[in-house]
Amino acid sequence: MYILLGNFSLVEICYVTTTVPQMLANFLSTSKSISFVSCFAQFYFFFSFGYDEGFYLCIMAFDRCLAICRPLHYPRIMTRQLCTGLVIFGWSCGFIIFLTPVVLISQLPFCGPNIINHFVCDPVPLMMLSCSEDTTTQLVYSTLNRILMIATFLFILCSYALVILAVLRMPSEAGKRKAFSTCASHLAVVTLFYGSVMVMYVSPGSGHPVKVQKIITLFYSVITPLCNPLIYSLRNKKMKDALRKVFRTSQSLHKL
Known part of the structure; x- marks a missing residue:
């Protein structure tokens, strides 16, 4: 589990790391520019790590299922070789x-103005900058997103x-x-991650206004990863005791 x-x-x-440093640099800079190669590199790594996060949530759900449903067989099934294979897979x-979607979108013709109305190189604003509307690329991208997100989410639910x-039965x-x-x-992390991502990319009305897209992207790209360490640390008894002391102190000060 800890591996x-x-x-x-x-x-x-x-x-x-793929988005936040560039976003902070844009806040402090007046130019707010990014090259074509850097933009697509950010696009590729951001979404690749995002998919990896979804796969790891699936692997962790499988590990917990195995540990709770088959506790006596767990050491025999979850061998070092299987664990290593799952880590590499994730x-x-x-x-x-x-x-595939990165290569397809990068081949679209971009003739300007090359201004992305977003704080990351998100595929939807990128495709909006294209001179021609390539329905095949849009279909491949949206279908791949929906299949992978729904499949991994259903696996976790099962x-x-x-x-x-x-x-x-215990x-x-x-x-x-x-x-x-x-x-x-783990369930709290799954809810935070998949809740925002599915609203953005899977829901039937996923063509949200630009402002809404930015808010949802900020939530799953910055706020959720910020909350995850706190969520997992709440399993630690010392952390729980420290939080109880903080709440008691704040309540005492409020009464005074």
């Missing part, structure tokens, strides 16, 4: 899959449906609490 969580954290660091899938059934109340506590943080 997968460590890799997931590293993916998130890379995911945030890192490589996004980079392989997202290569894994947790099995976990809930296994937990409900005779011990302490065992149930421990199992739910193990899964609660």
Whole structure:
């Protein structure tokens, strides 16, 4: 569990690094420019790491399902070789899959004005800058997005449906609490990530106004990764005790 969580954290660091430094530089700069190559490099790495994050959430859901539903067989099934294979799969899938839409969109004719009304090189504003409307590229991109996001989300839901059934069969109340506590943080992260991403790219009315697109993108690209370490650290007893002390102190000051 901790090997997968460590890799997931590293993916998130890379995911945030692809956009936040450039975004902060644009806030401080007057030019706010980015080259064609840099823009598409950001586009590729941002979405590749984003897909990798989705795959890691699936792998972590599978790991928790295996640990709770088949606890006695877990050491035999989750071998070092399988764990290594899952880690490699989680890192490589996004980079392989997202290569196709990046190549297709980069081949579109761009004749200006080359001004992206966004703080990242998002595919929708990029395709809006194209001189010709390529329906094939748009179809490939939107279909790939929907299939992968819905498939990974359904896999996570099925894994947790099995976990809930296994937990409900447990005779011990302490065992149930421990199992739910193990899964609660991961479910919270899944809800934050997939909630915003699916509203942006999968929902039927995904052609949102530009301002709404920026807000949703900011949520899943900056706010969600910012919240994830806090969510996972809430499983730590010392962290919980420290937060309780903070809340008690603030309540005491409020009463004074």
